[in-house]
Amino acid sequence: MDPLVSEFYRHYPHLQYNKAVESFISQTENRKLVEDFLRHPSASKEERLNEAFKAYYFDIRFTSYVSSSLYFHSVNFDKKIRKYSERHPLTLDDRVGEDGGSYVELVPDPASEIAPFTNYSTLMECLESEELLKAYKTLTDKQKHVLDLAYVQERSDTEIARMQGVSQQTISKTHRKALHKLKSILEKGES
Template sequence: MIQNRLLKNFLKNAEIKELYQSYLEKPTARKKELIEKLFKIHGRKIQLLSYFSQTLIFESQKFDKKIRQNSKLNQLILDKNVDGGSKLLDLIPDEQNLHDFEFSTPVESCKLEIIFEDKQLYEIVSRLSAKQKEILYLLFVKDWTEGELALALGVSIQAINKIKNQALRKIKKEYELAKQNIKDKN
């Protein structure tokens, strides 16, 4: 039984195995030279494969290191504040067609307060910024999606979501505060 892995792999080829068996049965110098020559070729192939494998590993590690260094040096920080206190992420528009949606005028969003019968809610909503009123009006009255609104305004969905959440938190906070004041008076 052959223990050497290199020799086992060499003898996997049926023609070489047949030649080797023939040599063992009737050894000749010609067969021996042929087997030795084929074994040297097989050894060279193994060496080349090993070399290429090590080269690929080395080059891939080198490439990975270069990419990591480059990404460290050239970080894109989307949470960084830019002009006016807004974040860079808020300024990135989504990549869809803008002409699919009709955009309302700011005058239309002023109607937002009118839909409230509750006097306290009316007063709270009337104190929101024009942008907040407009976004809430289009989202909840006109039933636009955040994506459609982001496209129409040319900002990211995250920016729309942020403004919406700020407005809703403000409304909730002021409404609860107003309810508490009424409760305290009684």
């Protein structure tokens, strides 16, 4: 054991196994205070040593308090989030069928998914419903072309407008009218 530390513990035997005191003495500036007090003891040096130890011990306790407080707050936060997740699961996390799978497993991966109409050039080639096909044939050529670009080539109204050299509002109006016409024909059962 260090002679300075041995001397200190000879004067204060009740502090010998105290980890905080050992840690305090191991720091250079505190070691100088202890050495100065042991070489030339006085009430003012003892008071300075006590004040330094109180400040050091406060820092230890404060750090310990903050650390444990953060730990318990994080544990409580985790419990709170877990409880909320169990009570309010996302719709995609709900269980489906007997196998126990979830809806999220049924969602296709867009990276591996091929565009639905890549093998077709017009919407008419894609339609399987006879009623919808007859209704589609009643549209004007302009309406058919806008629907082909929108649904087969997956273009936005803005892209279609740029391609045709007209305003986006014109394409949007044509698109909307074509869909409305198809809807009304299908609802009435006309073709």
